[in-house]
Amino acid sequence: MSQILIQDVRLIDPINRVDRESCDVLLRDGVLAELGSGLEASPETVAVRRPGSVVSPAFLDLHCHLRDPGQPWKERVGRATAAAAAGGFGAVCAMANLVPPVDTVERFRAAQREAKAFARVTVLQLGACTEGLEGASPAPLEELARAGAVAFSDDGRNGIGLEVLVRVLRRAADLGRTVAVHPEDEQLLARVNPEGEDPGRWHLRPPDAELSAIERALQALRIVPQARLHLQHISTARGAELVRQAKAEGLPVTAEVTPHHLMLSGAELEAKGRPVSRCNPPLRTEADRTALWEALLDGTIDALASDHAPHELAPAEERAPGFSGVQLVLSAVLGQGGAGAHLPRLVEALSAGPRRVLGEPGRETGGEGLRTGEPASLTWFDPACHWTPDASNWLSLSTNTPFWGETLRGCVLSTFSRGRMVHLNPELVPELARA
Ligand SMILES: [Zn+2]
Structure with a gap:
């Protein structure tokens, strides 16, 4: 013993x-x-x-890109989940934007097989909201939930219109699953970026794209108020304010923020001069960064999530957006030594907050606490x-x-x-x- x-x-x-x-x-x-x-x-x-x-209760990461199966040169399940464990996470939510995306039961099972064979911590696999993450027609949500999908998200993309989002929210609500939205309005982004490129690689990503996507998601939630809507990686002060107002209105909405949006402005990232690209949504202004802290501390934002997005280092013009970082979420936010009085709130945002976002499917990860x-x-x-x-x-x-x-x-x-x-x-x- x-x-x-x-x-x-x-x-x-x-x-x-x-x-x-x-x-x-x-x-x-x-x-x-x-x-x-x-x-x-x-x-x-x-x-x-x-x-x-x-x-504390083991941390739960709401937002992890495992890349595996599909892009094993960027990340492996074993490596990402070892990094997660070293970051204090006992469970991670795996995003559905694998290549190909997790929008069928076969692909869901392939991702699960990989996780079962190699994961160090519990992997909670998400299913896509829509086929191919394209936003046009809902994925087989019922089948995906039966196979074990803990929530649904087209993360990385936001091509979904109001009508399809309403249908997805309705079906997910019947299944007791949260719908997590990457709030960057792709139609708005398409108007300001060159045609033909992969939407994930578009460089111009104005704050208005976030606001428009949040407003549309909240509009859908007002039509399906029995649903659970989660807004991923909020990046702007006005975005956080929209979440605050929606909660005051009594809407069942939750939100997350990443350590990089909390700790760095776009100008600070630039000044670092590291070969690490950028992220979607981009890092914003100092005023946005400060507002995100306020929103996290006052509970407007429920959870701290890594948005672990491993990519190979490449020449500047070929770099894909996102940062690897599930290992340093806690350390990044304690980084400026400002934890002190806020430590319990930060622990809450890493443990109770994310489980609240998931609801029932998060319980088996230690959802009862210690x-x-x-x-x-x-x-x-x-x-x-x-x-x-x-x-x-x-x-x-x-x-x-x-x-x-x-x-x-x-x-x-x-x-x-x-x-x-x-x-x-x-x-x-x-x-x-x-x-
Ligand atoms: Zn995203």
């Missing part, structure tokens, strides 16, 4: 509304056996202590420790992150997912590495 006693941690469990100093956590064969103060270590127990560290007698799904991290993403510790196959080589704050010590230790930092917790 293996027993691990993590001593004297701060327990932040937003799911059960617990925030408690000096707590001990006893794990017995992967089960969360006891929580309490002054728990005794028996002779066979490995006791570990790291002052100032935190134990409950004794259950297989452990938890993240143990030290918010004060520093690390630098570089070739010695980076786990994703692609290194396209604007945070490469920068000193970040916050190290994940260990992650448990459904009773399995899926990550351990052997340098920071050598006692467990030896055990």
Whole structure:
């Protein structure tokens, strides 16, 4: 029998509304056996202590591009999910925009097979909203849900019009599934970008495209108010304001923000001069960035999501948009040292928030929070420790992150997912590495 006693941690469990100093956590064969103060270590127990560290429910990432099957040179399921575990995530939502997209049951099963064979953490696979992500006709949502789709999204694309979106919301509502929308109005983008190119590669992506897409999605939600609508990677102050108003109106809408939109303006990214391309939607102004923080802290934005988008480094004109980064979500947002009083809210946005977005399909990932007698799904991290993403510790196959080589704050010590230790930092917790 293996027993691990993590001593004297701060327990932040937003799911059960617990925030408690000096707590001990006893794990017995992967089960969360006891929580309490002054728990005794028996002779066979490995006791570990790291002052100032935190134990929380395992993080859940709402927005991960695994690229595999389809583009194995960009990312592999094993690499992305090892990076996720090292980032404190016990589960990730895999987007449907694989090549080809997950818009049929056969493709869904192929993605599941890959995940089953190689994933380190729980992979919650999404299905496409529409065939080919093109927005013209709904995908077989009922069949995809029966096969296990936890939610639906055409992420990466937004070619969907009001009428089709209403149909998708209606059917997803009957299935108890959330519809996640990438809010960049493709019709508006098509008017300002050159014809013929892949819409994902269009360079001109004005804030109005976000606003127009959010407004249309909310309009659809008013027609189907029993649905669950989630707005992905909000990038503008006005976008966040629309979400705030919609929530005040009582609409069942949720939203996420990425660490890069929170931490960097477009000008700051430019100034870094790293060969990492850009992202969709783009990084905006300093005023937008500040407004996104406010929206995250006041609960307008429910979740922090990585939008892990691995791509090979390429010459500037060939670079695909997006950043690899599931490993550094926590560290990026703690990066400026501003965590302090906000730490519980950030943990909430990484654990309870994303599960609220998914509803029922997110429960099996540790959705009950830190409950004794259950297989452990938890993240143990030290918010004060520093690390630098570089070739010695980076786990994703692609290194396209604007945070490469920068000193970040916050190290994940260990992650448990459904009773399995899926990550351990052997340098920071050598006692467990030896055990
Ligand atoms: Zn997207």
